[in-house]
Amino acid sequence: MLDSLSAKLQRVLKDLKGEARLTETHIDAAMREIRIALLEADVNFKVVKEFVARVRGQALGQEVMASLTPGQQVVKVVRDQLTDLLGTEGRTLTFSKTPPTVILLVGLQGSGKTTTTGKLALFLQKMSRRPLMVSVDVYRPAARDQLAIIGREIKIPVYEIDSADPLMICQQALTQARNVGYDTLLVDTAGRLHIDQGLMDELKEIGRRLHPDEVLLVADSMTGQDAVQSARDFNEQIGITGVILTKMDGDTRGGAALSIKSVTGQAIKFIGIGEKYESLEPFHPDRMAGRILGMGDVLSLIEKAEETVDQESARRMLEKVQKDSFTLEDFKDQLAQIRRMGPLEQILKMFPSVGPLKGIGKMQVDEKELTAIEAIINSMTAREREHYKIINGSRRKRIARGSGCTVQQVNQLLRQYHQARRMMRQMTGGMLGKRLGKLSFPF
Ligand SMILES: Nc1nc2c(ncn2[C@@H]2O[C@H](COP(=O)(O)OP(=O)(O)OP(=O)(O)O)[C@@H](O)[C@H]2O)c(=O)[nH]1
Ligand SMILES: [Mg+2]
Structure with a gap:
């Protein structure tokens, strides 16, 4: 979403952010580039003109805040103005007092x-x-x-x-x-x-x-x-x-x-x-402005997770893990919950590009692989889903045939499931247990 505009603005601002002292020449050079980036993004030319004038005025006239470098301050001005350009917060739908x-x-x-x-x-x-x-x-x-x-x-x-x-x-x-x-x-x-x-x-x-x-x-x-x-x-x-x-x-x-x-x-x-x-x-x-400037969007991510992940089922899941009865069927449910949040790449993009999770937004996620996992589990009998240990060589072959996947894929899935079980047990055994329960985040 808005990737090319985002890349251009980030490049301009990255150069500025590094500057310890900003002169009018620096700012003018940056404004020229921002102007070009916005025009190339097909923003209305009048809107661009006003935007650049406002950002320039504020960037030059601003008192230097102790907590921000001059460069960072310009980034903040751009962010605030971009937010303003995109709209005003809280414009939700109006519902009639007399339905419908x-x-x-x-x-x-x-x-x-x-x-x-x-x-x-x-x-x-x-x-x-x-x-x-x-x-x-x-x-x-x-x-x-x-x-x-x-x-x-x-x-x-x-x-x-x-x-x-x-x-x-x-x-x-x-x-x-x-x-x-x-x-x-x-x-x-x-x-x-x-x-x-x-x-x-x-x-x-x-x-x-x-x-x-x-x-x-x-x-x-x-x-x-x-x-x-x-x-x-x-x-x-x-x-x-x-x-x-x-x-x-x-x-x-x-x-x-x-x-x-x-x-x-x-x-x-x-x-x-x-x-x-x-x-x-x-x-x-505000979130869109943050996203364009690469400041991440953890808020959207949390909102999305809360909407799709059913709290009650997350609590039940936790109990199962603690009792060591987390089955392949549960594994499939967890995957389905994650998928309901939307395309994974979109979700990963909402993580900030700095901090401990940096890099995660660029992770490649293969949606096809998720589809294959679901198909494989669907081809298992109820008993196999409950007791994964009974899935021997001939069962693996049958499951592979039934799901249109290879035996290697079936083996790989069973390994992943095994790892997930182990990881969850470790997490719930430790201090994370309580927090996981509260956050109810799929493993
Ligand atoms: N990628 C993507 N496609 C969308 C989105 N919204 C709609 N589409 C696609 O746009 C196409 C047209 O959508 P319609 O809902 O039929 O458009 P419409 O305005 O009702 O069209 P008319 O009734 O012919 O005027 C469909 O193929 C939709 O799937 C979106 O947010 N993203
Ligand atoms: Mg229509």
Whole structure:
């Protein structure tokens, strides 16, 4: 995410950080490079100009703090200004006092509205809300089927009715939400290649009927300034309440993320970071600024771990380890928990690039290997999973065949499992035992 911008800014700041004394010449040279880095990242040129002027002014005018070197102080100014550019903290969703809360998702064609409707519904469900989804895209054949399929996959209801009238569909969906007691209605709308009056009029009319609590513009971050322009146009025409920036996982430049708030006055509320339904995150400007500048993001990591790792099951796991009855089945569950946190490489990247864990972010993780491990354990009988010691040569061969893996892979897995058991016993036996229980982190 934003890798190329990140690398460039880090290079400029690294040179500065080393300086014991900073002159105006140093700062001007750095500002020139920052300006180029931001322009190359496709940040709106006006935004770049203002940003550089502010950073320069603050860097020069600042009293030197005893705890920071002048170079570090410039890094702090850049970090603070970058945070400001990305948005303001605490811009979450507004929920209606009289349910259902209505959330309208709008945007250009292919920006990710339908997928994001599903992701957001899943996110809200995890917050203990009861979402209902509906598509009013009557123009693209199969558009409504697409949402219905997503609904089945994530097990969240989708309101369906045989009608070609968007206004009637959303009206009926609202009635259904009220009657059945869904507290949030998510409305997926049709996209257009370009903004056209017909679409805007339709969205305005839907707005008049539904009185949405949130109108979220879904924009593709990889389209850079086009995404910013769409946010501006939709905001002027129908009034939006926030932005969801999708496909951030593929955006190395960051021009949209860094320009949207300044250009439109609207905050980014969520970012899409992958194709999986779990790949939607509330947007935190300070953490993103930290991530761009390579300061790590342990906070995000902890939040993610807390959300996915079920505390109770972690406690049970600990008991099992202590009683020495941690089976291959448990091993598989642990792997599944880790995988639910999202692609491992993404998680590892959130570790700070300095300190005891430095280097971990660059670790290569083979997702395919995890899939193979799961397949191997799935090919074992229940008894084998309980008592790994009975897995002899012929059983290993059968398991390898059943999982489409080699016998070497099966052997390797059994070795890994054995090591994990030993490591866990050592950890829980020592002082870490108590802390592990509290932190409930998968081994
Ligand atoms: N990598 C990645 N892909 C995404 C993300 N969000 C959406 N996509 C993909 O983008 C493509 C288009 O998504 P849709 O949800 O169909 O977009 P839409 O805005 O509903 O499209 P229309 O209804 O045709 O206007 C799909 O292939 C999605 O999987 C994301 O955050 N990351
Ligand atoms: Mg769609």
